[in-house]
């Protein structure tokens with residue numbers, strides 16, 4: 001299937017590791033020029049090199065998506081270097097887990113500042129550039145706890161529920177500008193982040209990290225965590241011309257973990 005992505009320009013926030021990195025490489029394989037941002041320089045440079053090794057064009061920008069001035073500079077850099085922006089994939093986000101009464105003010109503040117407000121901020125900066133081009137696509141990486149709450153993943157659930165609302169609502173507004181906005185909601189994915197979730201669970205339950213991981217994954221009917229590429233493939237498709245009538249919705253790529261229609 002020709003995805004019709006050749007020659008497009010994308011920005012992947014949180015593109016140096018995990019799901020974001022898999023999206024960066026997936027888009028590059030389709031002939032997309034890819035800008036990526038993260039805070040850490042080393043992984044960012046390594047991901048950009050991996051794109052170049054595929055023969056693709058990469059722009060690595062060190063930026064912290066909790067800082068408005070960084071996000072403004074980031075989008076400006078992409079527009080200047082690549083000449084516009086067609087696709088934004090928001091893959092930043094990490095929310096604190098654990099018992100509710102042990103979560104501090106700062107835990108809530110940090111979780112919402114990056115996952116919820118960071119993704120909203122990136123959309124706000126990207127939209128004028130897309131509108132000026134006459135269209136575009138935004139894919140927000142959300143998470144199944146937005147629809148499938150868990151008492152030890154409340155900041156993730158609250159941030160994700162907010163992002164579902166934001167994604168669907170914003171899509172209503174931007175459709176007339178030719179901009180599609182969709183969400184992708186994974187359940188557990190094999191990334192560095194998942195290891196820290198298992199460690200928190202192990203501490204709370206007083207069991208080994210391996211046992212905590214086994215129990216955590218028991219709610220996924222397919223019985224395992226996803227590989228980052230299994231999420232990225234769906235995101236690349238949604239960003240493509242082949243998904244031209246998909247907007248204002250959230251696609252669950254979660255091994256059946258979300259029990260809602």
Ligand SMILES: NC(=O)c1ccc[n+]([C@@H]2O[C@H](COP(=O)([O-])OP(=O)(O)OC[C@H]3O[C@@H](n4cnc5c(N)ncnc54)[C@H](OP(=O)(O)O)[C@@H]3O)[C@@H](O)[C@H]2O)c1
Nearest residue numbers: 014016017018019038039040064065092093143188189191
């Ligand atoms: N993994 C899962 O099980 C899972 C499940 C459901 C939803 N999700 C969601 O999927 C998204 C990606 O998760 P992941 O597991 O791929 O995470 P990951 O492997 O930890 O990668 C996170 C990426 O975001 C960057 N990042 C973190 N904080 C940032 C900041 N303040 N500004 C800019 N970049 C920042 C990281 O680089 P630096 O640290 O160097 O900045 C890295 O590139 C997140 O929104 C997460 O909530 C993940």
